Each structure stands twice: as C-alpha cells, then as structure tokens.
Amino acid sequence: MNVEFLGTGGYHPDAHRHTTCVLLPDRGLCIDAGSAFFRAPDRLSEHGVTELDLVLTHAHLDHIVGLTFPLVHIERGTLTAVRIHGRKKKLDAVREHLFANDLFPIIPQVYEWLPLPDVESGSLDVAGGTLHFREQTHPGGSLGLRFDADGKRFAFCTDTVPEAATADFAADADLFAHECNFPDGWEDLGARTGHSTLTPTLDLARQVRAKRTLLVHVSPGACDPADPVGLGDVTNPPPFTAVAVDGLQATL
C-alpha cells in the first residue's frame, strides 16, 4: 500500500505545508481535498489512473477548498470520474456553499456525490480494500478513517481531539496518522477549536501501538516551522514517530 501525504498543514497553508490531502495514487483513493488537492491529478496521471474515489472527513474549508481546482484536468480528459464520499450533510454543504453561483459557479460534471451510510461508524468497500469510518469529536463532526487492504492497515484521524475510542479503531496500524494541530501550551485554543496538542496525541499513539506514527494537520505559526509542534523536545516519543511534511511517501 502506497500512501502519499500531499498536504500536511492545518487550517491554512504556509511555505512548507498545504492543507489536508492524502493520496493512494495507484489505487485512485484520496482523503480530503484541501489546498494540496492541486497535486493529485498529476500524481494519478503518473500511475495511469484516471478515476478517483475521494473521501471527505468533513467540510471545513481547509479540507474541501481544492475541489474547485481540477477543471483543466477534467477538460483534458486526464480525470474522468471523481466519486466523492462523505456525510450527506457535508456533501450538501459543499455544493450549496463552495459551488454557490457567487463563489464558484461550475460543478465539474464528473463529480458524483455519494453519501456514506448514516451510522455512527461503518465501512465501505472501495479501491480494492475496506474503508472504515467513525464519528469523531470536532465542531460539526468529522470522520476518523481506516483503510484495510492486502493485510495492511492505514489509519487517518484528523480534526479531532485525542479520543480513547481511536486507540481501538486504529489499533496496531501499520501507519497511524493523527492530527497534532498545536504544540503543548495551546490547550485552550485546542479545546475551543476541537483540535489536539502534542502530549495527549503522543499518549494516544502509544496506545495504538502503530508500527509508525505521523503527526499531521500541524498549524503554521505556533512554533518553529522546522519543528512545528515541538516534537524535538520530547525525551521519549513513541517509536518511529515524526511530523509529516508535504511530499512524504510511505509504503506499507
């Protein structure tokens, strides 16, 4: 299983990170269409893939703004189908607001809107594997995701606080990506915005017992860009834990 982290920043892009987009290029599977979504069509073309299944964790702007980007690729015929999976309420919100006539008047014809089952947690067979989802704590809600395929497990949990249920959901993942929007010391803003800080996120990662942990959705501006959540100051982090950066590729 090949996983490419095209966008690893939280809330807004900076010189180092665009906002959330994770691509499994050879499977035509993508999670979220943040500002890094502009990178997806070329990565798919390199693998000869023209159809995409896109799963939206939620509809906050930093996860959907890129849905307006692929028009040229669609016109050129290099992207022929985009199946967009998400909560019905979030899909409706994207069409009503992002594609409002006064904001962006064209909805690409190849976009197909596919609501996930209206259950707290469930699964979907897609891209040669099984995508599991569960509702997370976040303003308006967000989906934690886990993709199981070919005996490998990739868990992706962003836009949430560290939750005990995530330890079971993501247990023993080959790769566990969890948001760490803020360094320690930003707990108040974390609580108000439904985001994570470093120490509780690392505690959760220890419970997951993943082979490898990546911190994603790191907020620009709170810390040194070279160490955006202060991971370098932690004396005993979980093994094989790092902060993701745009362009990082993982093979499970």
Ligand SMILES: [Zn+2]
């Ligand atoms: Zn976000």
Ligand SMILES: [Zn+2]
């Ligand atoms: Zn959010």
